[in-house]
Amino acid sequence: MDDKLYWVWLSSIPGIGAVKSKKLLEHFQSPYNIWRAEEKQLIELDFLTNRDVHNLVSNKIKEDAKKHLENIFKNDIKILTINDQLYPPYLKHIYDPPVVLYVKGSLKKDEKYLAVVGSRRATSYGLSMAQTISRELTEYGITVVSGMARGVDSYAHKGVIGAGGRTIAVLGCGLDIVYPYENKNLMHSIIENGACISEYLPGTAPLAGNFPARNRIISGMSLGVIVIEAGERSGSLITADFALEQGREVFALPGNVCSLKSAGTNRLIKEGAKIITSIEDILEEININFSDENIEEFFEKNILDEKFFRGLNQEERTVASCLKNEPSNIDLISKKTGFSVQLVSSILIMLELKGIVEQLPGKIYKLKY
Structure with a gap:
């Protein structure tokens, strides 16, 4: 039986999301072994509910997986598992990576990704800048x-x-659905110039709850997230939050302080996001020269583990990120962040109380890895 079937089955089980799938793979080593697992083996796993166990041994769900596989091939969709070489390497390192990505188009092993997101109801300024910044990123070989x-x-x-570059669209629905429908031609162009990807099976409708989960993939596969224009409740701020939790850089385009449509991006800047005034502002912060050999080193040395970000506000994350590579003092952190010495001092006190940093002799601070 095709190995892809077991991966499709695992991705289709109700209640078994990315985190539980990852734990099951760690325990059983392969989807095939999970497929063959007996009920008594599954009951012993404390992260599974009774409903999860029922679904994992369900013959109906296994038969449905065969139909899903046929539908995937019918729609010319590729199945990319977390073990495949083309699976985006940075995405593997987030807390809840999808174990399967469905793909139309092509991914490349050596691609360097940056995310560009923003308001659905953007101003002409926001739309123009999104197009301009994305075009300029393309000129530097960034996807x-x-x-x-x-x-x-x-x-x-x-x-x-328009610049002849490569772009990836992460969808919150099945790849056999165009959403929004007016982007039908754009979707075809994206597939020709990169790929559309989704963690959702064909036939999955664009339900509202799918999009926050989709956003973690956008940020997770990228070196950083560029927020072009966003109101206070914009979904792109969710992507920025995921980026911070995942240890990615966040950039924001400043906007009119009187415009509600720039309230979100202006707040991100106030809280420590990198301000964009030119493409150089992005390139200076992002090392785009990572090779496959040092991706692991990148994650070990240059970004904080997600557990250090969870529960921190943006100012705390900004200060903590200054300690990623080496201990530092309040004055140096103030210079790096642009925060006042008084603000840095109070943030460090909070980080000490939360167990994120510790103070060394001479008022030097370091992360408590």
């Missing part, structure tokens, strides 16, 4: 990731395509 939503996302993809 732009976005969500193919209306507004900023669509213009980011268009900027890349």
Whole structure:
């Protein structure tokens, strides 16, 4: 039986999301072994509920997986598992990576990704800047990731395509569905110039709850997230939050302080996001020269483990990130962040109380790895 069947089955089981799938793979080593597991073996796993166990041994769900596989091939969709070489390497390191990605188009092993996201109801300024920044990133060989939503996302993809570059759209529905429908031609162009990817099986509708989960993939596969324009409740701020939890850089384009549509991005800047005034602001912060050989080193040395980010606000994350490579003092942290010495001092006190940093002799601070 095709090995892909077991991966499709694992990704299709109700209640078994990315985290539980990852734990099951760690325990059983392969989807095939999970498929063959007996009920008594599954009951012993404390992270599974009775409903999970029932679904894992369900013959109906296994038969349905065969139909899903046929539908995937019928729609010319590729199945990319977390063990495949083309699986985005940075995505593997997030807390909850999808064990299967469904792909239309092509991914490349050596691609370097940056995400460009923003408001669905962007101003002409936001749309223009999304297109311009994405086009300029393409000129540096960077692949732009976005969500193919209306507004900023669509213009980011268009900027890349117009420049002859590569772009990836991460969808919150099955790849046999065009959402929004007016992006039908854009979706075809994205597939020709990169790929559309999703963790959802064909036939999955674009339900509202799918999009926050989709956003963790956009940020997780990228070196950083560029927020072009966002209101206070914009979904792109969720992507920025995921980026911070995943240890990625967050950039924000400043906007009119009187415009509600820039309230979100202006707040990100106030809280420590890197301000964008030119493409150089992005390139200076992002090392785009990682090789496959030192990806592991990148994660070990240059970004904080996610557990250090969870529960921290953006100012705390910004200060903590200054201690990634070596201990530092308050004055140096103040210079790096632009925060006042008084603010840095109070943030460090909070980080000490939360067990994130510790103070060494001479008022030097270090992370408590």
